[in-house]
Amino acid sequence: MAGPAKITTKEQVEEFLNSYDDFLFDCDGVLWQGDQLLPYAAETLDLLRSKGKRLIFVTNNSTKSRQAYTKKFAKLGITVTAEEIFGSAYSSAIYLSKVVKLPKDKKVLVLGEAGIEEELASEGIQYVGGTDPSLRRDIAPEDYDKIVPDPSIGCVLCGLDLHINYLKLSMALINLQVPETIFLATNIDSTYPTNGKLFPGAGTMSAPLILASKRQPISLGKPSQAMMDCIKAKFDFAPARACMVGDRLDTDMRFGVEGGLGTLFVLTGVNTEADVLAADAPVAVKNYMSKLGDIYEILKN
Ligand SMILES: O=C(O)[C@H](O)[C@H](O)COP(=O)(O)O
Numbered sequence: 001m002a003g004p005a006k007i008t009t010k011e012q013v014e015e016f017l018n019s020y021d022d023f024l025f026d027c028d029g030v031l032w033q034g035d036q037l038l039p040y041a042a043e044t045l046d047l048l049r050s051k052g053k054r055l056i057f058v059t060n061n062s063t064k065s066r067q068a069y070t071k072k073f074a075k076l077g078i079t080v081t082a083e084e085i086f087g088s089a090y091s092s093a094i095y096l097s098k099v100v101k102l103p104k105d106k107k108v109l110v111l112g113e114a115g116i117e118e119e120l121a122s123e124g125i126q127y128v129g130g131t132d133p134s135l136r137r138d139i140a141p142e143d144y145d146k147i148v149p150d151p152s153i154g155c156v157l158c159g160l161d162l163h164i165n166y167l168k169l170s171m172a173l174i175n176l177q178v179p180e181t182i183f184l185a186t187n188i189d190s191t192y193p194t195n196g197k198l199f200p201g202a203g204t205m206s207a208p209l210i211l212a213s214k215r216q217p218i219s220l221g222k223p224s225q226a227m228m229d230c231i232k233a234k235f236d237f238a239p240a241r242a243c244m245v246g247d248r249l250d251t252d253m254r255f256g257v258e259g260g261l262g263t264l265f266v267l268t269g270v271n272t273e274a275d276v277l278a279a280d281a282p283v284a285v286k287n288y289m290s291k292l293g294d295i296y297e298i299l300k301n
């Protein structure tokens with residue numbers, strides 16, 4: 001099988017665009033780095049919309065809810081509705097409400113930010129932890145007695161927590177030692193690409209709990225096909241006419257390939273050109289480009 005093809009000419013861009021009706025976009029490392037929009041990303045999205053293409057935004061970043069993401073897009077000058085966004089926080093909330101059917105008297109202990117809390121609330125699910133300011137402190141001697149399994153906690157859910165600490169990890173572990181407590185992760189990305197660097201990813205939040213509890217979480221973010229099935233059910237697209245655009249081989253590209261979609265890889269995030277072209281690359285990518293914005297830039301020249 002021919003290796004990944006780098007798209008650099010007008011003909012290649014047109015052939016690529018004519019191959020797909022639906023585009024699933026990763027966000028961090030594809031559209032933006034942190035709050036910095038990547039070059040010509042907005043123009044490319046507009047161009048795709050003008051050609052009647054459907055856009056779906058699939059991010060593993062659980063720090064924001066779909067509503068919060070519509071505001072981030074707007075701040076960057078891009079109009080996107082909450083309906084077009086499918087994040088790992090939403091995926092986790094849907095899994096708890098529709099698949100697990102978490103009893104109403106049970107709460108979720110959250111290790112993560114407001115995105116998870118808002119999506120759980122939108123599914124009528126109670127939670128503790130998360131952004132609770134009383135937990136943003138060092139553990140105190142009396143905590144070792146006070147922290148006990150809480151029977152009202154039915155699940156521990158781990159996402160990217162920018163305020164992680166020993167106290168939260170302790171509460172989570174003590175509750176995970178109760179076998180009935182469900183262990184979930186919004187995603188297990190090892191790193192978080194922002195500001196041109198790689199910071200600890202959401203996976204580094206659940207890793208200490210995996211080590212200490214000897215339990216593995218169910219991950220609801222890319223490359224989980226449970227997430228893909230939800231997206232297919234909601235958007236009802238033909239996989240062969242849909243393309244997953246991402247900056248990460250082990251999440252975005254695996255997600256697309258295992259879902260039967262086409263793939264476009266961009267070099268503005270986690271993995272490099274060498275990673276994509278490597279004989280032992282974790283997944284075979286169909287096409288790649290230096291950046292998403294090349295679609296607009298190549299066509300306008
Ligand atoms: O650690 C994380 O959560 C991820 O690095 C990050 O959020 C990835 O987001 P995505 O690239 O899927 O938009």
Ligand SMILES: [Mg+2]
Pocket residue numbers: 026027028029030246247248269
């Ligand atoms: Mg990404």
